[in-house]
Amino acid sequence: MKMLRVARREYLERVRKKTFLIGTILGPVLMGAAILVPGLIFELSPEKQKSVAVIDSTGSIFKEFSEALSDTLESGTPLFKLRNVQFTQEDMDVTRRSLAMEVESDVIDGYIVIPKDIVEEGSATFYGKRVGDVKSLERIESALSTAVSARRLSGEGMDYGQIRRLLRNVELETIQLHKGEERKGEFLLVYFTTFIFIMMLYFTILFWGVAVMRSIVEEKNNRVIEVLLSSLRSFDLMGGKILGVGSVGLTQYAIWAAFALSLSFYGLSTGMLNQYVTFSWVTIVFFVVYYVLGFMFYSTIFASIGSVCNTDQEAQQLQVPVSMCLVFTLIIPMAILRSPDGSFATVVSMIPFFTPIVMFMRINILMPPIWQVALSIAILLGSIYISGMLAAKIFRIGILMYGKRPSLPEILKWLRRAKT
Amino acid sequence: MLEINNVTKQFDGVLAVNSLSLMIEPGCIYGLLGPNGAGKTTTIRMIMGIIEPDEGEIKVFDEPFSEKVRERIGYLPEERGLYRKMKVLDHLVFLAEIKGVPSKVASKRAVEWVRRLELAGWEDKSVESLSKGMQQKMQFISTVLHDPRLVILDEPFTGLDPLNTQLLKDIIVEMKKEGRTVVLSTHLMDQVEKLCERICLINKGSKVLEGKLADIKMEFSQNVIQLRFVGEREQLERHPGVQQVSDFGQELSITLEPDTDPNDVLSHAIRHGRVERFELGEMSLHDIFIAKVREGGGEVDDEDAQSRQA
Numbered sequence: 001m002k003m004l005r006v007a008r009r010e011y012l013e014r015v016r017k018k019t020f021l022i023g024t025i026l027g028p029v030l031m032g033a034a035i036l037v038p039g040l041i042f043e044l045s046p047e048k049q050k051s052v053a054v055i056d057s058t059g060s061i062f063k064e065f066s067e068a069l070s071d072t073l074e075s076g077t078p079l080f081k082l083r084n085v086q087f088t089q090e091d092m093d094v095t096r097r098s099l100a101m102e103v104e105s106d107v108i109d110g111y112i113v114i115p116k117d118i119v120e121e122g123s124a125t126f127y128g129k130r131v132g133d134v135k136s137l138e139r140i141e142s143a144l145s146t147a148v149s150a151r152r153l154s155g156e157g158m159d160y161g162q163i164r165r166l167l168r169n170v171e172l173e174t175i176q177l178h179k180g181e182e183r184k185g186e187f188l189l190v191y192f193t194t195f196i197f198i199m200m201l202y203f204t205i206l207f208w209g210v211a212v213m214r215s216i217v218e219e220k221n222n223r224v225i226e227v228l229l230s231s232l233r234s235f236d237l238m239g240g241k242i243l244g245v246g247s248v249g250l251t252q253y254a255i256w257a258a259f260a261l262s263l264s265f266y267g268l269s270t271g272m273l274n275q276y277v278t279f280s281w282v283t284i285v286f287f288v289v290y291y292v293l294g295f296m297f298y299s300t301i302f303a304s305i306g307s308v309c310n311t312d313q314e315a316q317q318l319q320v321p322v323s324m325c326l327v328f329t330l331i332i333p334m335a336i337l338r339s340p341d342g343s344f345a346t347v348v349s350m351i352p353f354f355t356p357i358v359m360f361m362r363i364n365i366l367m368p369p370i371w372q373v374a375l376s377i378a379i380l381l382g383s384i385y386i387s388g389m390l391a392a393k394i395f396r397i398g399i400l401m402y403g404k405r406p407s408l409p410e411i412l413k414w415l416r417r418a419k420t
Numbered sequence: 421m422l423e424i425n426n427v428t429k430q431f432d433g434v435l436a437v438n439s440l441s442l443m444i445e446p447g448c449i450y451g452l453l454g455p456n457g458a459g460k461t462t463t464i465r466m467i468m469g470i471i472e473p474d475e476g477e478i479k480v481f482d483e484p485f486s487e488k489v490r491e492r493i494g495y496l497p498e499e500r501g502l503y504r505k506m507k508v509l510d511h512l513v514f515l516a517e518i519k520g521v522p523s524k525v526a527s528k529r530a531v532e533w534v535r536r537l538e539l540a541g542w543e544d545k546s547v548e549s550l551s552k553g554m555q556q557k558m559q560f561i562s563t564v565l566h567d568p569r570l571v572i573l574d575e576p577f578t579g580l581d582p583l584n585t586q587l588l589k590d591i592i593v594e595m596k597k598e599g600r601t602v603v604l605s606t607h608l609m610d611q612v613e614k615l616c617e618r619i620c621l622i623n624k625g626s627k628v629l630e631g632k633l634a635d636i637k638m639e640f641s642q643n644v645i646q647l648r649f650v651g652e653r654e655q656l657e658r659h660p661g662v663q664q665v666s667d668f669g670q671e672l673s674i675t676l677e678p679d680t681d682p683n684d685v686l687s688h689a690i691r692h693g694r695v696e697r698f699e700l701g702e703m704s705l706h707d708i709f710i711a712k713v714r715e716g717g718g719e720v721d722d723e724d725a726q727s728r729q730a
Contacts, residue, residue, distance in 0.1 A: 005517045013506065223501030227562065230468040230495040231518040233487070400470065 002232050006240025007247065010215070014248045024252050027203075028259075049073065050136055051081040053099050053111035055092075061114060064147035067164075071139060080140075085111070103129055112140070119151050191337065194364040197287055198333065201357050204291060206326055208249040209298040210319065212241055216306030216399075217315050225399055234396040238307075239388075242299045249295060253288070286363050293380045294356025297387060298322065304391040307398035308411065329357040340366040350376055352383035421446040421570060421601050422467065427476035429462055429625075436462040438625035439476065444603065444618075446569075449596050451616035451633070452605040453705065459625040460605045461498055464572055468495050480570065491520040494568035498575045498605075500559050504548040508539070511547055512562055519566035526565060533561040537587070552579055560588065564595070571595060572603045577611060589615060609705035621709050628712045637702050640711070643676035644703040645685060651693015659688045666707060671697070673707060 014020055056062040062084045071079040087095040099111045110128025118124055124144055126137065150163045216238075219225045228237055301322055309315040336345045340362050349359040349372070359376045362368050394411055422444040429437040437459040444450045452460050465471045467478055469485050480489050503511060509530055516526035534540055537557040542550060550558065556579050564571060573592075577585050592602055592615060604612050609621075619636065621628040629636065643663075648671050649656070656672070657665050661680030666673040676682065682700055689695050703711070 002518050002520075005514070009514050013503070219501075222504060223497070223499040224503055225501065226465075226470065226497040226499055227495075227501060227515065227559075228518070229470045230493075230497070231490065231515070400465075 003236040003240040003243065006228075006232065006237055007244035010241055010244025011247050011251075014211075014245065015251060020248070020252075024255055027252070028256055049077060049079060049081055050109045051083070051107075052140070053083045053085050053102070053108050055085050055087060055095065055099075055111060055113045057114055057116045058118060061118065061147050061151060064150050065114075065143055068146040068150075069139065069143035080136075083108070100127070103127065112144075114144075118144075119148055119155070122148060190365065193283075194361055195333070197283065197364070198330070198357055198361055201287070201291055201294065201360060202326055202330055204249050204252070205294045205298050205356065206323060208245050208295055209302040210323075211248075212245050212299045213302035213306035213315055213319060214312060215241060215245070216303055216395075217309055217312055220307070220310065220399060229399065234399060235392045238300075238303050238392055238395050242296060242303065246292065246295050246299065249291070250288075253291070257284075283364055286360055289377070290356040290360045293377065293384065296384045297352055297356070297380060298326070300384065300387040300391040304394040304398070307391075307395040325353040326357070329354050332358070333361060336361055337365065341368060346372065350379055352380050355380050421481065422603070423479040423482070424463070424467070425477050425479075427463070427466060427473045427478060429459075429466060429471070429473050435625050437466070437473070440622065440625065440627055441476075442620055442627075442630070444601060446601050447596065447599050448617045449592065449602045449604065449615050451609075451612050451619035452603055452622070453609045453612070453619055453709070454607065454622040454628075455709075456607050457624075458607075458622045460607075460622065461574060462625075463622075464495070464574055464603075464605060467572065468493065491566065492569050494563040494566065494571040496560060496563040496571075496573045496576055498578075500556065502547045502555060502559060504546070506547055507544050508547060508550070508558060509534070509543040512558070512565060515562040516565040521566045529565055529567075530561065533565060537561060553581060553584055556580055557584065560591075568600070570601045570603070572605070574605045575607070576604065577606070577608070609709060613705050619705070621705075621712065623709070623713055628709065636708065640703040640708050643678060643680065643682075644701050644707070645674040645676065645682055646697070646699040646701045647672045647674055647689065647695065648697035649689060649693055649695055651689070655692035656685075656689060659685055661685055664707075664711070673701075673704065675703065675707060675711060 054062055054065070056065075062082075066080075066082045069080050069082065073079055085095060085099065096111075096113075099108070102108045103110055106129075109130065110126055112124055112126050114124045115121065126140065146167050149167055150160070153163045153166075154160055219228070232240075302319060305318045305322070306315055309318060332348065336348075336358060339345060345358065345362055346368070348354050349362055349368075355376050359368075359373065363373065398411075422442070424440060424442040426439045426441055427437055428435070428439050440459070440463060442452075452463070454460055462471070466473050467480065469490055478485065480493065483489050506514070509527065512530040512534075513523055513526045516530065517523055521529075531543070534543055537560070539550075539554060539557060539561075542554065547555065547558070560573075560576070563573070576588060576592075580588060592604070595602055604616060606612055613633070616633050618631065619633050620630040647656075653665060653667065653672070656662060656674065661677050661684055662674055663677050664675040666675075674685065676685065686695065686698055689698075
């Protein structure tokens, strides 16, 4: 009961703050920018025409190459503007230097050197400033391959027109099977949505967990703590804080959800939204479940850190290893994506530090067996109970300690001695 | 009302409270006195259940510790602290709520108390906009808002001006008249002399002296002289009947050996200087404390105690 009083105070004081309003508005904007902008750039960049110079040492393969590289922009203009550079073997160095200058001053995007023996050796070199444009480079590579293959085949005496027909590219269309239904082209979207949700989980668990920690340090510093502890059990105080702050996080989600819903009802950006985001109610339910559990687990740890520290700086230092566990879950998604039901993904999703994000990700990408989901929730609940009990003990003793921060052995000594 | 039996508490091998026993009767004002670092705050924290004693037991209202018991105690900690951003009235109501008072009752009482302590008009202001003294008064309100039968005040007068000190003293006396028990803990022993019926002097975690203030005063009254004296202080100390001379600047307080005739000392003083005022008087609590500690062969090291606290 008293825990609820603490929770209510914590909740109201936070929700009434201006910073909450600002954070609620800015949060999605910033997160959206962080996620959408690279995606948009990636999506939009091939839209620009690429101009590429070609030094064709064979003197003859340019034609086939430029025919193979026939991609066009949406407007119908060719995607690649190729220039066959005239050169002599003597002034090769000069030619290349002047091409390098052109690259440097963005006149061209790059140049390709096709060696004389490309048909035999099968290698050429691309020089450019932006070698990260994987899509374009892949296109160039496959066009060169086509040209070289054509040359090899015509060496075997085949007709050029015949060769072109034979060497036509195959396009691979991807369709995800979901409960026996075909979902055409949606899987990229699923990954993208999952990633957005993961980022949200990461940010909110970390942000609100640290908020619990900081508010405890603050109460220690302004000495409210002693008044509180003369009325409350330390367990009620800690629990109330976690409940209150966690509810603030949920409120923020609710606001965001309402906002997103009204947007899609409005029809204003449904098209735009559906292009990037796709989710079901299952996603939402598990999102909330793993936010609540993840937050509770991490915030008990953050709470005990806060209770043994005297300043924000001290607490910030101590919380780094804990935050690293969360960051770790952001590093491994590629591994999980590659094999969402593999043993690595399965094991990692059962470790309470990683469960909230990794299990949520697995559920989104490829629904794991239901017993695994249930087990992960059970493990998480058990861990919350244990970390909660430990935190309450550390909290109880640490909270009234001022001055020197206790060392780890000292904390372990408390844990053995203290009753909750 | 409050019973402390052989309670001991150690911190990192330092004895903060050493098998202390106290018995506080209902309806009195009880002074828990001693220098800084004597163990007063630790004792109170154990009464409040904030920390647990290593040994011994504490009973309040003849019951062992429980949440319900705690709801009937009001506690003003030495380390004052409030949420700075909260509104005054909201804050008071919150602190009463966690003592188990329904919020409606709490807010009604809070309004009355705010008026009584001359804080009216500040109810909707944030705590940080209050002056230090006002925050002190607000903290005091939070101590009594849940209508406690036992009120424990740790250094209640620090930071208050004389007017507010008097206001608080009046309220303390009134609470006693209402049948409440008040425990005053302070290192400024002389400040609460007139308030307390019973006192306990503690030093280094152990009880030095306990009893009715009147009895203690009686016991120590005969052998103290208040003297305003122009002359050499050393000459006074040389008199065989003088045990100790405390210099208060304007006046000297002279403690005599037992069975010394104060008139002997007076004539000795007149021979060595000019006596402007002579009074046979009570010993101050502070002097009694020092005398008792010396008697027990102990050292009085206020300074050491103070630095440990800091």
